[in-house]
Amino acid sequence: MTTTQDPQNQTQARLGQHAIPSYLDPNNIGPYEIFLEQVERVTPYLGKLAYWVETLKRPKRILVVDVPIHLDDGTVAHFEGYRVQHNTSRGPAKGGVRYHQDVTLSEVMALSAWMTIKNAAVNLPYGGGKGGIRIDPRKYSTGELERLTRRYTTEIGLIIGPEKDIPAPDVNTNPQTMAWMMDTYSMNVGRTATGVVTGKPVSLGGSLGRGDATGRGVFVTGAEAMKKLGMGLEGARIAVQGFGNVGNAAARIFHDHGAKIVAIQDVTGTIHSAAGIDPYAALEHLGRTGKITGFAGSEELGRAEFWGVDCDVLIPAALEKQITSDNAGQIRARLIVEGANGPTTPAADDLLAERGVTVVPDVLANAGGVTVSYFEWVQDFSSFFWTEDEINARLDRIMSEAFLSLWDVKERHGVTLRTAAYIVACTRVLEARALRGLYP
Numbered sequence: 001m002t003t004t005q006d007p008q009n010q011t012q013a014r015l016g017q018h019a020i021p022s023y024l025d026p027n028n029i030g031p032y033e034i035f036l037e038q039v040e041r042v043t044p045y046l047g048k049l050a051y052w053v054e055t056l057k058r059p060k061r062i063l064v065v066d067v068p069i070h071l072d073d074g075t076v077a078h079f080e081g082y083r084v085q086h087n088t089s090r091g092p093a094k095g096g097v098r099y100h101q102d103v104t105l106s107e108v109m110a111l112s113a114w115m116t117i118k119n120a121a122v123n124l125p126y127g128g129g130k131g132g133i134r135i136d137p138r139k140y141s142t143g144e145l146e147r148l149t150r151r152y153t154t155e156i157g158l159i160i161g162p163e164k165d166i167p168a169p170d171v172n173t174n175p176q177t178m179a180w181m182m183d184t185y186s187m188n189v190g191r192t193a194t195g196v197v198t199g200k201p202v203s204l205g206g207s208l209g210r211g212d213a214t215g216r217g218v219f220v221t222g223a224e225a226m227k228k229l230g231m232g233l234e235g236a237r238i239a240v241q242g243f244g245n246v247g248n249a250a251a252r253i254f255h256d257h258g259a260k261i262v263a264i265q266d267v268t269g270t271i272h273s274a275a276g277i278d279p280y281a282a283l284e285h286l287g288r289t290g291k292i293t294g295f296a297g298s299e300e301l302g303r304a305e306f307w308g309v310d311c312d313v314l315i316p317a318a319l320e321k322q323i324t325s326d327n328a329g330q331i332r333a334r335l336i337v338e339g340a341n342g343p344t345t346p347a348a349d350d351l352l353a354e355r356g357v358t359v360v361p362d363v364l365a366n367a368g369g370v371t372v373s374y375f376e377w378v379q380d381f382s383s384f385f386w387t388e389d390e391i392n393a394r395l396d397r398i399m400s401e402a403f404l405s406l407w408d409v410k411e412r413h414g415v416t417l418r419t420a421a422y423i424v425a426c427t428r429v430l431e432a433r434a435l436r437g438l439y440p
């Protein structure tokens, strides 16, 4: 643990600095507070590298941009956009772009920092970055979203690029968004630069397998954890929060391997069926009706009831801070596999650990997406494309090996899998920092 005798802490005190940057509200830090707490927890395990730990607490670069667009009615609207490069010690920044009405600087900082940890935990040659625009995209037309995306790309064009920072899809963005970003960046630099974003359509240099990659990684790490816990896949009862890119792919792949999806929650509601929900049919129902509720053979539950559903595995695949000290005690699953970024607060983590619930943390469980993004980037550079079988085989191997090696670290130190992931990732990032040194 860091102490006041620690010379680095004395330096911080002399400078009048502390962990919370002045551009965040100290009384309401937001999601970045979770990340700071996670760094605090890992510091005692970093040995001499703890000397560099302040590096992790401060993002390397933050760009806040104004994104003005013409709406369809001829008026002008301004939106707040962000791109945060948390760390680039191990390579270019890498991470998605989120469109959501609740996006804040603190949230993008946290998401960017989690990318640093995730990329290092699975040993991809990247730092961490993330972007976002504070907008409810459901209220805007396709044309308005295209203008928004193109203007945002131009504004952040100062700091992105195939060798600098490579965006990808996240909540409410998709391959079409990436196609617009790629095209705008390419027009601005005067050449077709497919490697500037990943998660593109396959016909524009995207990779086969990227669509389902995050959900597939959730499945692979979840299945490995089940083996360790002596749980069988056949008939295992799964509850999924969030039925978008990550949640629905994870549900489909677990279903394909004999597990039973017993509950699904999204923004529109919660459905439950002890007999099991066919996720393919639920997806078709969602596409046709615009909501998950009303699915044949299921009953509707209240939002809070979702957390108490009788299940073996819980997959939060929506947003941050969903599992808190208020609902962690109700969770009946033995295993939680975090498809979302930051779904569990540190206080809830402690409660779950006390209750013997195993958590496969976001920085491992949902790393399948960025892993196939890495494959896409490599394919774009070499202009040589792999088959879907090759991609899936490489993805499965990376995810399984990362899980097994982090499980060993967890056993060796007697810590949670999250702390194990942070030990490995922070060590890799800070080793790179120390080797590169400071200039001059």
Ligand SMILES: NC(=O)C1=CN([C@@H]2O[C@H](COP(=O)(O)OP(=O)(O)OC[C@H]3O[C@@H](n4cnc5c(N)ncnc54)[C@H](OP(=O)(O)O)[C@@H]3O)[C@@H](O)[C@H]2O)C=CC1
Binding pocket: 169, 170, 171, 172, 173, 214, 241, 242, 243, 244, 245, 246, 247, 265, 266, 267, 268, 317, 318, 319, 320, 339, 340, 341, 366, 367, 369, 370
């Ligand atoms: N896409 C990717 O490759 C990766 C994504 N992630 C993380 O996974 C999570 C989900 O991302 P992704 O699937 O891409 O996003 P999507 O936009 O595709 O889907 C988000 C899903 O979450 C639901 N949702 C949003 N808010 C709530 C809420 N308050 N309660 C319940 N459900 C909610 C949405 O419901 P509705 O559709 O009704 O709005 C939707 O089903 C995020 O945390 C993201 O950062 C992590 C790694 C990679």
Ligand SMILES: O=C(O)CCC(=O)C(=O)O
Binding pocket: 094, 095, 096, 097, 118, 166, 167, 168, 169, 170, 198, 199, 341, 366, 367, 369, 370, 371, 373
């Ligand atoms: O594919 C990527 O580059 C990043 C995906 C992402 O945003 C995430 O893992 O949270």
